[in-house]
Every structure is written in C-alpha cells, then in structure tokens.
Amino acid sequence: MIEADFVIVGSGSAGAAMAYRLSQDGRHSVCVVEYGGTDYGPFIQMPAALSYPMNMRRYDWGYSTEPEPHLGGRVLATPRGKVLGGSSSINGMVYVRGHARDFDHWAEEGATGWSHAHVLPYFKRMEAAEGGEPGWRGTDGPLHVRRGPRANPLYGAFIEAGRQAGFEVTDDYNGAKQEGFGPMEQTIHGGRRWSVANAYLRPALKRRNVSLVKGFARRVVIENQRAVGVEIEARGSIQVVKARREVILAASSINSPKLLLLSGIGPAAQLQEHGIAVVADRPGVGRNLQDHMELYIQQESLQPITLYSRLGLLSRALIGAQWLFFKTGLGASNHFEAAAFVRSAAGVDYPDIQYHFIPVAIRYDGKAAADAHGFQAHVGPMRSKSRGEVRLRSADPWDKPLIRFNYMSHPDDWADFRHCIRLTREIFGQPAFDPYRGREISPGAHVRSDAELDDFIRAHAESAYHPCGTCRMGRPDDSASVVDPECRVIGVEGLRVADSSIFPRITNGNLNAPSIMVGEKAADHILGRQPLDPSNLEPWINPRWRESDR
Numbered sequence: 001m002i003e004a005d006f007v008i009v010g011s012g013s014a015g016a017a018m019a020y021r022l023s024q025d026g027r028h029s030v031c032v033v034e035y036g037g038t039d040y041g042p043f044i045q046m047p048a049a050l051s052y053p054m055n056m057r058r059y060d061w062g063y064s065t066e067p068e069p070h071l072g073g074r075v076l077a078t079p080r081g082k083v084l085g086g087s088s089s090i091n092g093m094v095y096v097r098g099h100a101r102d103f104d105h106w107a108e109e110g111a112t113g114w115s116h117a118h119v120l121p122y123f124k125r126m127e128a129a130e131g132g133e134p135g136w137r138g139t140d141g142p143l144h145v146r147r148g149p150r151a152n153p154l155y156g157a158f159i160e161a162g163r164q165a166g167f168e169v170t171d172d173y174n175g176a177k178q179e180g181f182g183p184m185e186q187t188i189h190g191g192r193r194w195s196v197a198n199a200y201l202r203p204a205l206k207r208r209n210v211s212l213v214k215g216f217a218r219r220v221v222i223e224n225q226r227a228v229g230v231e232i233e234a235r236g237s238i239q240v241v242k243a244r245r246e247v248i249l250a251a252s253s254i255n256s257p258k259l260l261l262l263s264g265i266g267p268a269a270q271l272q273e274h275g276i277a278v279v280a281d282r283p284g285v286g287r288n289l290q291d292h293m294e295l296y297i298q299q300e301s302l303q304p305i306t307l308y309s310r311l312g313l314l315s316r317a318l319i320g321a322q323w324l325f326f327k328t329g330l331g332a333s334n335h336f337e338a339a340a341f342v343r344s345a346a347g348v349d350y351p352d353i354q355y356h357f358i359p360v361a362i363r364y365d366g367k368a369a370a371d372a373h374g375f376q377a378h379v380g381p382m383r384s385k386s387r388g389e390v391r392l393r394s395a396d397p398w399d400k401p402l403i404r405f406n407y408m409s410h411p412d413d414w415a416d417f418r419h420c421i422r423l424t425r426e427i428f429g430q431p432a433f434d435p436y437r438g439r440e441i442s443p444g445a446h447v448r449s450d451a452e453l454d455d456f457i458r459a460h461a462e463s464a465y466h467p468c469g470t471c472r473m474g475r476p477d478d479s480a481s482v483v484d485p486e487c488r489v490i491g492v493e494g495l496r497v498a499d500s501s502i503f504p505r506i507t508n509g510n511l512n513a514p515s516i517m518v519g520e521k522a523a524d525h526i527l528g529r530q531p532l533d534p535s536n537l538e539p540w541i542n543p544r545w546r547e548s549d550r
Contacts, residue, residue, distance in 0.1 A: 002213055004031035006526065007230050007243040008250055009217045009259065011036075012086020013512050014499040015250030016196035017126065017519030020142065020204040022526060029209045031241055032201070033232055035216045036083035039197045044089050046323050047188050048331045053090040054465075059083040060090060063254055063400055070408040072458050078403055079465055080252045085197030087252065088512055091465070093193055093334045094356065095145045095185040096509025097123050097174045097517070099341075100539035101350045109504040110474030112485045113531065114521075116539065121532035122520040123174075123513070129185075133175030136537060142199040143516060144189035145174075148337030152305060154359040154375050154436060155338040159183075161430035162340055166550040168542065173341055177540035178508065179351050184339035187512065191327025196516060213241060217255075218397040220247055220263040220495060222279050227495035233397075246494045246526060248487075249471075250519065253501035257286040257390045257470040258401045260482070265492060274395040280491030284480040288472045289388035290506040291405050292354070292464035294380035295417065295457065297424040298361040300438030301373040307335065307360035308373045335359065341508065342549070344381070344419055349545045352382045353420055354509055361441055370441050377424050380464060381416035382508045384408075390470050408461065417461065418453045466511045468500035486525040487518075498522035 006022050008015045011034040023030045036059065039045070043052040044059065053059040061080045067073040081087035100116035107115035120136075127138030130146045150156065162181030163169050170180035187194045204210045215232035221240055222228070227247040229240045249256045260266055264279035266286060271278050301308075310319060310330060323331030335358050341351035361374030388405035408414065421443065428437060439445065443456040474481030476490050483489055487496040500515045507514045524531050544550075 001240070001242060002031060002211070003242040003244060004029040004211065005243070005245045006030045006248060007033065007241050007246075008248045009033045009230055010086055010249070010251035010255070010499065011084050011197065011201055011212070012081055012250060012252060012499065013088045013196050013515035014519030014522065016085065016200040016204070017516050018248060018250060018498060018523045018526070019210055020200040021520060021523035023204055023207050023210045026207070026209055028245070030204070031211050031213055033213050033215055033217055033230055033241060034084060035214065036081065037214070039084040039089045039195065042320070042324065044083070044195075045192050046320070046331050047093055047186070047191075047193055047334045048319065048323070050092055050334050053083070054079045061254070063403060066402055066404045068405065068407050070406070070458075071461065076405075076407070076463050078254065078463065078467060080254050084201060085195035088187070088195040089193070089197055091512055092336060092510070093187045094336050094510040095174070095187050095513050097513045098507030098509055099178050099350050102505070102507040106473070106504050110478055110481065110485070111504055114473070114485060117534035117536065118531065119517055119521065120535040120537065122517045125532065126516055126520050129174070133172040136172070136175040142203065143187065144194045144199070145185050146188060147183040148186055148333045148335070150183060150337045152359045154301070154305065155357065157432045157436060158338045158357040158377070158427075160432035161427045164430040164432055165427050167340070167342055168550070173339060176537065178341045179343065179540070179542055181338070181340040184336050184356065186334055186336070188332065188334065191323065191332035215241075216397070217251065217259060218262065220249070220259060222263060222492060222495075225279065225491070226493040243494065246496060248522070248526065249495075249497045250499040252499060253289070253467045253470045254390055254401060254403060256497050256499055256501045258392065260285050260471065260489070260497070261392050262395070262397055265489060270391060274392055276395055280489070282482050282491060284472050284482045286390040286470050287387070288469040288480070289390055289403075289405055289467060290384065290469040291407070292380050292382060292466045292506065293384065293407055293417075293461045294378045294464045295421065295461055296363070296376045296378055296442060297421060297428070298370055298374050298376040298441035299428050299433075300361075300441055301375055301436050302438045303436055304373050305359070306373045306375055342423075343542070343545065344416060344549060346548050347546060348549070349541060351508060353379065353423070354382055355379050372441070374441055375436070377427070378464070379420045379424050381413065381420060383506070384413050384416070385410040386413055405463075405467075408457070414454055414457065417457045418450060421453055421456075464510070466506065468503040468506050468511055471497045471501040472504050473502040474504060487522045496522065496526065
C-alpha cells in the first residue's frame with residue numbers, strides 16, 4: 001500500500017508548488033497522484049510550439065462544453081493539462097499576477113487573509129523575475145519570469161499606439177501599476193517552457209520524502225467525515241493511496257469539483273440523482289464557474305515583417321533546429337511580447353480589458369493562418385457577470401463531466417465585447433501603425449453596427465482557457481462556500497482544495513500565476529505556519545478613473 005502524510009491529486013500549477021513547499025523541511029512525506037505522462041518532448045518544451053500540446057489527446061483531458069445557448073449552440077474546447085505540470089505544461093506561458101483589487105475583492109467576499117497585502121508576499125516568494133519593478137517582484141523563487149525580446153517593430157508600434165490613444169504605459173504590469181500598455185511577461189527560462197514541472201516538481205522529486213504515483217483518481221476515501229486517502233486506478237487495478245494527515249485536491253477547476261461530487265460532497269439532490277451517498281451537502285460545489293472570453297482582431301500588414309513568412313515547412317524546420325541545438329531564436333518565445341490592461345469606461349477603478357498582441361494573424365490553435373502578412377490583438381473583458389456550472393454526467397469516474405459556462409448570458413457581456421472591438425480599431429488606427437496598417441482581416445471593415453458586431457461575437461468569441469471558481473473559498477457559514485480561507489473543505493476533516501477552483505471571482509489576466517500563488521499560500525496553511533507578513537505596498541490606481549477611461 002502507498003502511504004504518505006500528504007496526498008496531492010494533480011501535479012499542475014498549485015499541486016506542484018505544494019509538493020515543493022510541503023516537503024521542503026524534510027519532516028513530511030508527500031505523494032503526488034498524476035494521471036498524465038511525461039512532459040519531455042519538443043511540443044511542450046519549445047515555447048513557440050504552444051498550439052500543439054493543447055490539442056493533443058496525450059497531454060489534454062479533451063473536455064468540451066455543452067452547446068452554449070448564447071453562442072448559437074457552439075461547443076467550445078475546455079483544455080486542461082493531463083501531463084506532468086498540468087495546464088502549466090500546455091498553456092500560453094503568459095505570466096500575469098492579477099490586479100491588487102482582485103484579491104481585495106476576494107477578502108471582501110469572505111476569503112479572509114487573501115487580500116492583496118496578504119498574497120503579494122507569496123507572489124514574491126515564488127518568482128525569479130528578470131527586470132521587474134524593485135520591491136514589488138521576487139528575485140530568487142523557483143519560477144523564472146522574463147520579458148520577450150520584442151525584436152519585431154510591431155510590438156513597439158502597439159505600445160506606442162496605446163500611448164497615442166491617450167492610455168497609460170507601464171513597464172511592469174505585475175508591479176505597482178497594472179494599467180497601461182507595455183511588455184508582456186513569460187514563464188520561459190533558458191529558451192524552454194518554465195512550467196511548474198520544471199520549476200517545482202522536478203526539484204521536489206529529488207527529495208527522498210516525495211513520490212509520484214501515476215494513476216487515475218476516482219474519488220476521495222472518507223471515513224467518519226474524515227478524508228483518509230484517494231482511490232486510484234492504475235494498470236487496471238483499483239487501490240487506495242493512504243493519507244496520514246491530509247488529502248489535497250489540486251486537480252483543476254473541472255476535475256476538483258468532479259472528484260468532490262464523486263466523493264459525496266456537493267449539492268445533495270445532484271448526488272442522490274446519481275446514487276452517490278451524501279457525505280456533505282455543499283450546494284456550491286461545481287457552481288460559480290467563470291472564464292475569460294476573447295476575440296482576435298486581425299489587421300493586414302503592408303510590410304513583410306510578420307511571422308507569416310516563417311510559417312512554411314523549411315522555415316519551421318530551421319526555427320526548430322536552432323531551438324533544439326541552442327534554445328534560441330523564434331522557437332524560444334511564445335510571441336506574446338506586448339500587452340495592455342485598460343479600463344472600459346469612466347467610473348471603472350481598475351482595468352477590466354486585457355490585450356495580448358502578436359505579430360502574425362493566426363488562430364490560437366495554430367490551425368488557420370490568414371493568407372497574408374498580418375498582426376492581431378487578442379482582446380476580451382476581464383470581469384464577465386456570466387456564471388456556469390460543472391456537474392456529473394453519471395457516477396462513473398471515467399465519464400467526462402458536464403461543463404456549461406453560460407458564456408455571454410449576461411447582457412453586459414455583449415456591450416463590453418462591442419466596446420473591445422471598437423477600442424481595438426481605434427488603437428490600430430493610431431499613427432504608430434500608419435507604416436504597417438493594411439485592410440482589416442477580421443472582423444472586416446464592413447462589420448460596424450451593434451447587430452453585426454454581435455453576430456461576429458456569437459460566431460467567433462473563444463475561451464481564453466481560464467476556467468475557475470467551482471469550489472469557491474469563503475466564510476464557513478456561507479452555503480455557497482466550498483472551502484474556508486485555509487482551503488479546508490467545509491464539513492469534512494482532513495481534506496482541502498487548492499487550485500483555481502477556489503477563486504471567489506476570476507482575476508485580471510491569465511490564471512497560471514494566481515494558481516501557483518494559491519499552492520504557495522495553501523502550503524503554509526496546511527503546515528500550520530504563520531502566513532508571511534502582509535505587504536504595505538499600495539497599487540497604482542489611475543487618479544482620473546472617475547472622469548475617464550484613460
């Protein structure tokens with residue numbers, strides 16, 4: 001029988017961080033359960049190949065939504081990493097902490113001790129940031145963060161166009177000032193994807209008190225309201241990995257609620273419907289599902305300086321060879337090297353729109369490039385009011401869960417997205433783009449009216465792959481809460497959830513960084529340690545926020 005003090009389900013962003021921190025002093029044994037295989041191989045390790053692993057069954061759970069009613073019944077992919085390092089091994093490698101006000105909102109919603117002052121020290125502990133704002137950034141943590149080289153002049157044009165449109169510029173959106181246009185940060189180190197497998201898990205596995213078990217987690221084993229282990233299926237047989245102290249679910253915002261439901265923790269009526277005995281009636285399990293959506297606004301480039309000329313087989317082979325032998329060149333970047341965080345309107349006190357800029361016109365999955373030199377901005381609102389749900393399809397652990405985001409179900413989402421499109425056109429229309437700007441490829445200059453924009457949004461809005469919120473953290477007396485502010489599952493002893501599913505509300509930007517932070521902070525709670533001293537640094541808030549969006 002396999003046994004450890006702490007059993008962590010999932011080797012992703014939070015799980016790997018916890019494995020590293022819980023085992024650090026050598027006093028506790030840690031077992032990480034992961035169903036996915038190795039992350040070795042060029043598709044994962046080469047940053048420019050990011051569109052491949054997300055679409056490979058070998059590395060991805062292959063989940064998708066139910067037909068989304070407000071998007072014309074479209075079914076959207078919901079990739080989650082099924083590999084060492086979890087989704088940090090298949091993501092876009094973009095590093096965004098989130099805005100200070102996001103975490104203050106968490107605390108206001110009942111996640112006491114998770115305000116910006118309390119989480120900033122954990123962001124600093126985890127980082128080794130190159131060139132960030134002194135005092136705000138960590139320099140000797142496991143997670144290497146860098147800026148891209150921004151050699152292509154289009155990156156500079158995008159930042160300058162934002163300035164010309166009257167918006168702020170910022171040199172470090174992960175420092176005091178998120179608002180503005182500036183360089184984008186990447187989890188890339190030495191030319192390789194710096195996933196949590198590289199940053200946290202491999203160093204942890206070198207310790208004698210950490211083990212990795214390859215197996216499919218079926219449910220948490222609970223005796224007398226206490227979690228005592230995890231039932232797994234490995235090589236065709238079912239066994240239990242015993243936890244002497246605690247079981248910690250870090251299996252993603254899709255698989256963590258699924259495992260709770262299979263273990264009898266969730267809305268009683270749903271559990272009874274599937275013949276699962278109710279251990280704890282927690283109506284919030286699987287609810288509060290949130291995501292970011294985005295659109296690509298694509299513009300033709302009059303100058304042949306984009307990545308379009310590098311999409312041919314010979315060019316790809318040369319880029320691949322340079323990366324393979326030297327870990328340099330175009331293969332060593334995700335090409336998201338310029339970014340912006342802006343506010344949508346006067347009266348919005350901190351950014352609620354995010355931009356990723358890339359000097360090529362191509363789909364995220366790499367399947368369809370525009371047949372011309374072009375550039376594009378990925379843009380989307382950050383704080384949608386739409387909420388969805390993860391439910392069981394059946395009591396069979398191998399059945400994929402039912403995922404419904406209810407994308408665009410709130411009327412404000414439509415107004416927000418129309419504004420995003422029009423704002424992007426305004427930015428691309430600035431003098432900085434005059435030497436480069438050709439025709440608008442997508443949506444196309446003819447798409448102007450609210451109705452036409454709505455049709456385009458309905459047909460083309462995509463997930464930014466930031467699902468979260470399904471095991472919401474909050475006050476123990478709040479029926480919508482699933483875990484308390486120490487990540488303990490309410491109503492069951494010895495069981496915690498620590499990953500993006502505990503976010504009360506989605507943060508501003510990509511979710512890998514705050515998910516790792518959750519693992520870092522949860523580890524101190526699990527060990528019963530005094531949390532790191534809160535920070536007294538104050539974030540920059542635009543002094544004109546009441547009067548203007550810029």
